[in-house]
Amino acid sequence: MSSNIKPSVRKKLWLLFTIxxxxxxxxxxxxxxSVNYEDKNFKLQRKAEHLTVxxxxxxxxxxxxxxxxxxxxxxxxxxxxxxxxxxxxxxxINFYLSKDPKWSIGNLNSGENTSYQLGPKAWLNxxxxxxxxxxxxxxxxxxxxxxxxTFIVFYLFSIIRFKMYLKRFRKAADRLGIDINANPIHKxxxxxxxxxxxxxxxxxxxxxxxxxxxxxxxxxxxxxxxxPITRIRLMVGLMGNVEYTDKITRNLxxxxxxxxxxxxxxxxxxxHESKQKLDLNSLITSIYYEFLDMGYKIHFxxxxxxxxxxxKTLMLKRAITNIINNAxxxxxxxxxxxxxxxxxxxxxxxxxxxxMPENELTKVFQPFYRSRNSENKNSTGIGLGLTIxxxxxxxxxxxxxxxxxxxxxxxxxxxxKKESYGKA
Numbered sequence: 001m002s003s004n005i006k007p008s009v010r011k012k013l014w015l016l017f018t019i020x021x022x023x024x025x026x027x028x029x030x031x032x033x034s035v036n037y038e039d040k041n042f043k044l045q046r047k048a049e050h051l052t053v054x055x056x057x058x059x060x061x062x063x064x065x066x067x068x069x070x071x072x073x074x075x076x077x078x079x080x081x082x083x084x085x086x087x088x089x090x091x092x093i094n095f096y097l098s099k100d101p102k103w104s105i106g107n108l109n110s111g112e113n114t115s116y117q118l119g120p121k122a123w124l125n126x127x128x129x130x131x132x133x134x135x136x137x138x139x140x141x142x143x144x145x146x147x148x149x150t151f152i153v154f155y156l157f158s159i160i161r162f163k164m165y166l167k168r169f170r171k172a173a174d175r176l177g178i179d180i181n182a183n184p185i186h187k188x189x190x191x192x193x194x195x196x197x198x199x200x201x202x203x204x205x206x207x208x209x210x211x212x213x214x215x216x217x218x219x220x221x222x223x224x225x226x227x228p229i230t231r232i233r234l235m236v237g238l239m240g241n242v243e244y245t246d247k248i249t250r251n252l253x254x255x256x257x258x259x260x261x262x263x264x265x266x267x268x269x270x271x272h273e274s275k276q277k278l279d280l281n282s283l284i285t286s287i288y289y290e291f292l293d294m295g296y297k298i299h300f301x302x303x304x305x306x307x308x309x310x311x312k313t314l315m316l317k318r319a320i321t322n323i324i325n326n327a328x329x330x331x332x333x334x335x336x337x338x339x340x341x342x343x344x345x346x347x348x349x350x351x352x353x354x355x356m357p358e359n360e361l362t363k364v365f366q367p368f369y370r371s372r373n374s375e376n377k378n379s380t381g382i383g384l385g386l387t388i389x390x391x392x393x394x395x396x397x398x399x400x401x402x403x404x405x406x407x408x409x410x411x412x413x414x415x416x417k418k419e420s421y422g423k424a
Contacts, residue, residue, distance in 0.1 A: 165189030280309040300336035319392035327351040
C-alpha cells in the first residue's frame with residue numbers, strides 16, 4: 001500500500017513522525033544528563049566539609065610560600081596555578097594578589113569569593129567563576145522544550161484542521177449519495193482532501209452521464225413502441241371477431257398504460273427540480289384537503305406550527321399522493337399523522353384495508369413488481385409507483401417502511417433525519 005503514496009506525501013509523513021521522535025529522544029538524553037548532574041551535585045554537597053578542608057589547605061600552602069619566597073616568584077606561582085584551570089564544584093578557581101581585599105575577608109565556608117590576608121598590604125584574593133557550560137545546557141534544554149511544545153501544538157492543530165475538512169467532505173459525500181444532482185464539492189483543505197474531492201466530483205459526473213444515457217434510451221424505446229401499438233390497434237378495428245377484438249384491445253390498453261408510466265418515469269421533471277425552503281405541514285394539509293374534496297374518508301389534524309423543510313415540493317407531493325392513492329384502492333378510511341421529534345420528523349399514513357403479505361412489504365419497492373392484491377383489484381399500474389415514491393423519499397435523506405396493522409390495515413412510515421430538514 002505504501003507504493004501508492006506519492007513521494008511528497010510520503011516525505012511529509014516521514015517528517016511528521018521523525019521530528020517529534022527526535023525531539024523526544026533529545027528530551028530523554030538531556031533529562032538523563034540532568035539526573036546525573038543533580039546526582040553529581042548531591043555527592044559534592046556531601047563532600048562539602050572535605051572541600052572546605054582542601055580550600056583551607058591551599059590557603060595555608062600559599063601563605064607559607066608567600067613568607068618564604070620573593071613576591072615576584074609568588075606571582076609566577078599564582079599564574080601557573082591559574083593556567084592549570086583548577087575546577088571546584090563547577091567553578092573555575094583564580095588566585096591573585098592585591099594591596100586591598102577585593103572580597104569578604106576569610107569566610108571559606110560561604111563558598112563565595114574570598115580575600116585572605118598574607119601580610120601588611122598583601123591580600124590573596126580567591127575568585128570562583130561559574131563554568132558557562134551549565135548555562136548553555138539550560139539554554140539548549142529551554143530551546144528544545146520550546147521546539148517540542150511548538151511542534152506538538154502544530155501537530156495537534158494539523159490533526160484538528162484535517163479532521164474538520166474530512167468531516168465536511170463526509171457530509172458532502174453523504175449529500176451526493178442522496179442526490180446525484182447535488183452541487184459539486186468545493187475543493188478546499190489539504191492536498192489529499194482536494195485530490196479526493198476532485199476524484200469524487202469526476203465520479204459524480206460519470207454517474208450522471210450514465211443515468212442520463214440509460215434514461216434517454218428507455219424513453220426512446222418506450223416512445224418508439226407507440227407506433228406499432230397504434231398500427232395493431234387499427235388492424236384490430238378491422239377484425240370481425242368481437243371476442244378476440246376486446247381481448248386484444250384490453251392488452252393494447254395495458255401496454256399503452258405501461259409505456260405511459262415508463263415515459264413518465266424516464267422523463268420525471270421532479271428529478272431536476274431544485275430544492276427550496278417549504279412548510280411540510282402546509283404541504284400535507286393541502287394534499288389532505290384535495291382528497292377530502294374528492295370524497296375520500298381521510299383524517300388529519302394539522303399541526304399548529306410551521307414545519308420548516310428543505311426539499312423539492314413537486315417530488316414530495318407526488319410521493320405522498322401516490323401512497324394515499326394506493327390506500328384509497330383498498331381501504332375506506334385513511335389517517336395521516338405528522339410528528340416532530342428532536343432528531344427526526346415522522347409522517348404516518350395508515351388505513352383499514354386488508355394489509356399486505358409479509359414477504360411483499362419490501363418487494364413492492366422493486367421496479368415493475370406488482371402485489372397480488374393489486375392484481376386482484378385489476379389495477380392498471382405496472383409497479384413503478386412505490387419505486388418512484390421510495391426514490392423521492394431517499395432523495396430527501398428519508399426512509400420509508402411498510403408494516404401491517406392488527407387486526408388489518410397497512411401503516412406507511414416516512415422518516416426524515418434532522419440533517420434533511422434542519423437547513424430550512
